[in-house]
Amino acid sequence: MNIVARHLFLAIAVALSLAVAPTGANAMTIDRPGPAPVASVTPSDGAVVGIAHPVTVRFSAAVTDRARAEKSLSVTAGDPLPGSYSWRGDRELTWTPSGYLPANTTFTVNFGDRRTQFDTNVGVIADANMSTHTFTVSMGGLVVRTMPASMGKPGYETPTGTYPVLEKFRNLIFDSRTIGIPLDSPEGYLIDGEWAERLTWGGVFVHSAPWSVGQQGNSNVSHGCINLAPGDASWYYENVGVGDPVNIHW
CATH class of the missing domain: 2.60.40.3710 (Immunoglobulin-like)
Incomplete structure (x- = not known):
């Protein structure tokens, strides 16, 4: 074997020894980084x-x-x-x-x-029926209160599905701009709200709505929220926990 061929052979052998991991006690292992803190x-x-x-x-x-x-x-x-x-x-x-x-x-x-x-907790489940305009609450599997309610009107329908309560607010300002409605629009509003539970990050709440008491139980007039009378809203606020489900359907 001439000198050039010998050097080429040695280079290939060294490359192979680096590319193939050894086995046994002296083997080198590379761990993936763990999850972020x-x-x-x-x-x-x-x-x-x-x-x-x-x-x-x-x-x-x-x-x-x-x-x-x-x-x-x-x-x-x-x-x-x-x-x-x-x-x-x-x-x-x-x-x-x-x-x-x-x-x-x-x-x-x-x-x-x-x-x-x-x-x-014991399991506080609310059923919001947009056809009967009712908001029914069960605790531990037993119905404890059925309340008249008003949900989203045409064009602002309340989304159907089951939503856990995300947050609770004793007082909250409802600003139509947060759901894309300018204040100077005929549908615009800026209201001091009470007894509110957030259902979606997009702005759907259960809350007190003294301005729609006359429609609660017979028609849907909100901008997507579930409207309750002040007394019913305060009762629900006091009894519901964050994470309790609200099932919304027709």
Whole structure:
């Protein structure tokens, strides 16, 4: 073998030795980076929430491996619970249960070495019927109150589906500009509201509406929210929990 051929052979051998990982005790392994650090988990540790409450993990840095993050999250009540995953941006992972969570139950959330626990309440379920213009509340499976209501009028229909209560407000300003209606429009409004529960981030609420009491129970006149009389709205505010479901249908 001449000198050129020998050098070429040695170069190829060295390249192959670097490309093929050795086995055994001296093997070198390269680990993928772990999930991004967790900034918060909701429900918070020790919280009592409604039976449709999702579990949300917020990260302090962008998550590049979403599949791995989803596999790292588990929600259990003795056994793992079925659910679905969704993302809001690259720093917020939400797990939504399949159906309602069991009432009066303790749940454990694990994400890596992060562990929290929360409890569900008795189960406060509201049924908003846009055909009968009623808002019916059950607790623990028993109907406890049926209230006249008014939902979204034509062109501003209340969305159908099941929505967990996201937030509660004793007082809140309703501004039509937040749903794309200018104040100088015939449909514009700026109202001091009370006894409000947010159902969607797009602006659907259950709330007190003294201005529509005459239509509650017989017609739909709102801009998409569920209108209740002040006394009914305050009662619902005092009894509903964040995470309790509202089922809206015709």
